[in-house]
Amino acid sequence: MTRFLIPVSIFCLFLVEGTWFEILFPQENESGWVWMPRFALIGVVLTSIYRGPVAGVWAGVFVGFLYDFTYTQILGIYTFCFGFIAYMSSYSLPVVRNSYGWQWLIIFCALFVFELIIYFIYFLLGIAGLSFGEFLVKRMIASWLINGAAALLLLVPFRRIFDWIENQEKIRQR
């Protein structure tokens, strides 16, 4: 049960990202701002903060794999990026674990690096036609706004989940 709790909750975030979010908030493309939900990334980053780099990278590769297979027709990009970001954000210090502020800051930076890598790869492949300046304004800031807000909502429930898992593990060790 405890073992499957993290993958299941991340999988739910993944579904919400592609289905609920897109259906409930259809985007009109007139303003040019693109609201990309990255809720699963928030889950992955928090996993690698609380559970260490190995668990984080596994969670990242799992989500990235789903992402590549269902949403994009090009394999490998998201698997790599999610895994890489999970590894980069594995600050499992007690200071970070105990403060929502630090966690939020790490998610913020992770979003920046993540979007940047994805943009860079798509730019090289010729899929992304945006210039870098436009990308920063229309995609990066929008992503920070929406995912920053989502992170605020997700920090507390995820901490509860991880605390609960740790308690269960302690009970088992006795």
Added chain:
Amino acid sequence: MPHFFNNKRLIILMVSIILLVILIGFSMRERESVPWPEEFVRDSVGVFQSTISRPAHFAANRFEAVENLLDTYEENKTLKQQLEKYAATSAELENTRQENETLRESSETQEMLSDYESRQALVVYRNPDRWTQTIGINQGTQNGIEQDMAVVTNEGLIGRVAEASEFSSTVQLLSDGERTNRISASVDTGEDPVNAFIEGWDEDRDGLMLRKIRSDAEIEEGQQVVTSGMGGAFPSGIPIGEVQSVEPDEYGLTYNALIEPAADFSDLTYVNVLDRSIEDLSEEFPSLEEDQEQENQEEENVDPVGEEGGGES
């Protein structure tokens, strides 16, 4: 980051970057069929997506219903004005249809380029990063959907089936920037229709690009663009959009036009997948196939002789 980039981890990073490049190279080339693991994952995720998409569509429709209620008065006014026109148009349509049927009977054509079967499908997801414009639908090869079929809404063409797996398919929207997304279209000018190609999406002006228009064609703003049915998988006569502006292309030999799409790509619930009844053009020209059969028979007749000859020597 106490453990950052020691030797072993550096090697793992390098190996995964190489893997990334290989995978990208593998998937960037034109793939005829989807490999089965990909199909399997997509189908199993699709089951969850289509389950959770139903309540979401329901809720979204509720919001819309309230919005619609507020617009009712204005809409009613305009609709009443249009209703008078409608009677005349429908009489004309019925007339034309009968005429068409008699003409078809007299010329003994059974199938037309415009014939198709339509299958309804529910939109279960949309690619959340908007770099590629794709949506997922809950019908697959089990329901008779194949790659490259046209996908439409009531308003007009929205895209084509990019990849079909057993129980779900991916649809590439017209607003996806890919140049290979080429559709044979014709512009309704009132006289002879002008044929050209829909190629790509203009991101700055939010419209489809209609390219390779003959330079002597008289195209104006507001004219309707429909599929011509000559491209292969798409039936003819599906509305694509309206001409917004015309300009010469970079070499001055042909014209380009900016098309405002008829369908709204942002808010999709149900879509229809069109299966063209005519399999390919050889059915329309049976003489071609006969020729080929004759050739095959000739080859078969020749072959055994050759083998025998080989045996003797």
